[in-house]
Amino acid sequence: MLGGLCVKSFAAFNNGPIGLRSLAAPRPFQLVDQQPGRRSCGENRPRVIPTLASWDPGENEMRRTFGRRNAAAIAAGGVLASLVRSNRARAAVAADMAEPAPGLFVRVGVTEDATAANIDAIANIGFVVGREAVAVIDPGGSLADGLALRAAVLARTSLPIRYVIVTHIHPDHILGSPAFVQDKPVFIGHAALPGAIAERGAFYQTNMHTLLGDDGGAAVMPDRLVATTDTIDLGGRVLELRAHGPAHSGSDLTVMDRATSTLWAADLLFETRVPSLDGSVRGWLRELTALEATQAARVIPGHGPASMPWPDGVADVRRYLQTLAGDVRKVLDSGGELEDAVSVAAQTERGRWQLFDDYNPHNIAHAVHELEWENPL
Amino acid sequence: MKRALWTALAVLLLAPAARAADEDAAEQAQRWELIHNAAFADRVLQDAGDAVQIAAPDRALDAALVPITIKLDPSKHIVTLSLFVDNNPSPLVGVFHFGSAISTDQIKTRVRVDAFTLIHAVAETADGQFLTASHYVKAAGGCSAPSSGQSAEILARIGKMQLRRERPLEGAAIPAQLLISHPNYNGMQMGVSGTNLIPARYLENVSVKTGGVTVFELESSISLSEDPSIGFTYTPAGDGAVEIVAQDSTGAVFKRHFDPLTN
Known part of the structure; x- marks a missing residue:
């Protein structure tokens, strides 16, 4: 999705008055909700708040994780701290997962804008299980969304979550990152992702906090950057990572799972939900052509069904x-x-x-x- | 009123706008009175009626890039035009000082809109009247929103200009769109280091002349969009060429000569 949730629900892009009427614009860089009790969208609907019983990184872990990082992450630390205080005892509800290829799981996002009711679970996110380790591909659209994904991992394997791959900067893909910090994974992103987080992280967090409070989540700075290509080995299962030029966003990363011939195209591919443009329309067309040369049996779009035969969807x-x-x-x-x-x-x-x-x-x-x-x- | 106006309005930076979605007519009026007092002191403003009309999309496409058109009645001899986005941290978008080569039929530009807001235009006539019009715009987040993501490209081409013109009929005035590539950093956007806001750097002055005759001079501010766009209509003078000089808040000067249009 676009700079994201954005449009309706976020004051950022404002495409319509629906979410905005109740949201109002956040003042610049104010990182706390002025009206913490207030919910902007779907306030009367039941809220799903999946959180994890064991979630407790402790103050030292918080400092290790966020203290050396940027302002956006420090702000996230505050969000996390209050989450720990308030939600420690609650249990996470595992997200429903599809398994379009063996050991490759996808949680299908809803075709809506972010609301408190859908916890910004609007993008396709998931994970890949190797013999020795798990790689999460996109940690989710909020802390709540990320915790539900993490619970889905734990329900299927006891292998460690060694990698969290973030396919790009947009909130519906990145803000679930803090859910996985406790697993001490290597966060992997496009070489342009740190700059994008620095520019936009606080802005996205603030807006999601307005929507979801402490369940809003945050961006986490990547530990490992991909400028061109890279590979990670999950044990008998190698994932090939590829960084793209400005296309859907300025930090698009795709993942190829050779073992099952599955291309995780993330938001370079949309189905059903209209594509959102936040990078370069010319660049996106170029990257689609380059991507089309990839041999794959199936593709996981960033928005749309759990999987499609490749290269279905590219033409649209x-x-x-x-x-x-x-x-x-x-x-x-x-x-x-x-x-x-x-x-x-x-x-x-x-x-x-x-x-x-x-x-x-x-x-x-x-x-x-x-x-x-x-x-x- | 030049610099004094800017100084007075700087104070408004400290006065937070109401949360726009909750704002009612009384709050809007209060905000405008604050701006009015700062900008025009004891001047009496009159409703412009049809003489000044603001057009803007009902639903903004992008709050950082909201197109505004101000239609003017050429018979009113308008000499300056001030544009305000009331609920922006810095409400004054700019002041146009019209020269004799302009056709005062309409001015277009693109602005940042931080919250649901009234937009005001105040036209000063040669005989000392101040005519106002307003228009409500539903857009939010355009000031603190990150830049378009094209920052690197924009910095690489900073100061480049385009003058898009329609071929004139013989002797007719020429509608034109001036594009000046500039990030117009407003001081409210986070830099890529993530630890500091990008310092404000924005266009302060834009001068447009044809054959040595002034079309307009614009004093502008941070509420203008990235890569500012200004639409106007001019009557070629002298050799018909157009000279643009723009200066930003760091003192950098950008100049461009555009040859006359030929039929």
Whole structure:
């Protein structure tokens, strides 16, 4: 998803008044909710709060983990500390997982924007089990979401969670990170991820805290960075990691599980939910073409079903992006600008995607901004 | 009113805007009175009626990139136009000082919007009237929101300009869009180090002339979007070329010459 949850539920991108009416804008860099008792969305719906009985890193662990890290992570420490105090005794409910390939598990996200009721479990997240260790691929959209995923791991294996791979900066993929800190995994991300966390981490956390309180979660700085490609070995099962240029976001990472010929494309691939653009429309099209050369039996999209035959889905995303870029260029070439693009760009895609009107306008703004500087005279 | 206005309005940085979603008409009026007093002191402002009209999308596409169009009645002899985003930490977007080469039919720009807010335009006429119009915009987070993620590209092309113009009919005024690449850092965005806010660095002055005749001078601020865009209409003078000089808050000066359009 996009800078994410964003749009409706977050004041950040504001695509619609629904979530915003009750949310209001956070003041810049204020890391505590001014009205802690207040819930913005779905406040009258039952809240699922899966947390883990054994969750207690202790103050020293907190310091080790966050003390040397950046402001965003320090803020997360505060979130964690209060979580520990308030939720220590509660048990996590394991997330429902699909197993599209042996030992590869996917929790399918709902096609909604983040709300308190859905705990931002809106992205496809999961894990891969090798002979010796487990790698989590995207820790989830909130601490609550991450704890539910962690419970699902523990329900299936006693092998250690040695790696947490974060496919990109967006909150629905990254904010569950603190749920796994207790496992002392190696957090892996794109070489551009630390910068993105520094720029946006606090902003995303603040907004999710507004929505979910202490269950909101935080970004954790990666320990290991991927600039081009890398591999990790889970014991008889090697995962190939690949860093992409600016595409869906500025920090996209994909994962190839050779053992089952499964490509975890994360948010380079959307199905059903309209793609959200927060990197480069031209770059995304380039990366799709490069990715298409990958041999794989199936693919895990960042949003959509648990898996699809590869390369299903690529054509849809490509068509959307080409239509968006083509329509925006037409507007710019005929002397139009942002306002003129809004009512026309990618309108032929309406009806093919869910949440279209929540994301397409922001995608247009992003594409106009990018493409009007494409060929400066 | 030039610099004094900015100094007065800086005070508003310290006055937090109401949480916009909860804001009612009384709070809006109170906020505007604060701005009005700071910016125009004892001036009497009149409702502009049809003379000044603000257009903006009902639902903002992107709160950091909200397009605003101010339609003006050319017969009113407007000499300055001030634009405010009331609930922004720094409400004054900018003041346009019009020269004789401008057609005062409309001005367009893109602004950051931090919270649901009224946008105000105040047009000063040659005979000393101050005409105001307002428009409500539903957008939020545009000030503290991270930059578009294109920061590296923008810094690499900082100061580059485009002047997008329509081919004129013989002797007619030319609608134009000026794009100036600049991050317009507002001092509220976190840097990639994560430990410091990126210091404010924004366009302070933009001067547009044609054949030596002023089209407009803009004093601008942090509420202008990244890669600022300004739409205006001008009547070519002299050789018809357009000269742009922009200066940012670090003192950096960016200049660009655009040849006259030929039919």
